[in-house]
Amino acid sequence: MTVDDFAAHADFRAVEHLLVDAPPEAAYPALRHLDLLTIRSRVAGMAMWLRGMPARLRRHRLPRQRTRLTFDDLVAGGDWALLGEQPGREAVFGAVGRFWTPIVRPEPVSAEEFAEYGRPRRGKIVMSVSVRPYGRGGSLMTYDVRTTLTDPLTRRVFGVYWRTAAPFVRTIMRATLRAAAERATAV
Numbered sequence: 001m002t003v004d005d006f007a008a009h010a011d012f013r014a015v016e017h018l019l020v021d022a023p024p025e026a027a028y029p030a031l032r033h034l035d036l037l038t039i040r041s042r043v044a045g046m047a048m049w050l051r052g053m054p055a056r057l058r059r060h061r062l063p064r065q066r067t068r069l070t071f072d073d074l075v076a077g078g079d080w081a082l083l084g085e086q087p088g089r090e091a092v093f094g095a096v097g098r099f100w101t102p103i104v105r106p107e108p109v110s111a112e113e114f115a116e117y118g119r120p121r122r123g124k125i126v127m128s129v130s131v132r133p134y135g136r137g138g139s140l141m142t143y144d145v146r147t148t149l150t151d152p153l154t155r156r157v158f159g160v161y162w163r164t165a166a167p168f169v170r171t172i173m174r175a176t177l178r179a180a181a182e183r184a185t186a187v
Helices: 024-032 042-059 071-076 152-185
Strands: 012-020 081-086 090-097 123-134 138-149
Touching: 012 152, 024 123, 024 138, 024 152, 042 152, 071 081, 071 090, 138 152
Parallel strands: none
Antiparallel strands: 012 138, 081 090, 090 123, 123 138
């Protein structure tokens, strides 16, 4: 199982890699179980704050402050599904919905339903975090995000959104890999 099993021919894609001076046995758990709230990046923080602004404005109250957010917490919250995992090597997650709208409302979908999901005017995001051995004692961390849209009109609309969002998505991905690398090398 790899990310290709779920999104071999994505409409939009972002991939970031980072070489880490830590063995895969340290790098994978550092990435797979990273608390995403520990990521320190001004641009990534600003991007997340801006992305959440429409929901905050619409609610007219302050949202509950999270104290932790891991990939497993995303799954437990129902917005993402764990599609599969090769322990120690790769974890693949999926979500469906209209991600390009001001207020994102992911639709709950199980791992079993994910592959066949095809509701019109929706998208499917597949996110993979993986670690491979690299050199003598090092690792290559990869964060791969792929989006597939269900129809041509949605593909065009998402394309406009993606031109604006992609640089911020990549910044968040790079910051995630850096935070995991710091954790892996601190062991």
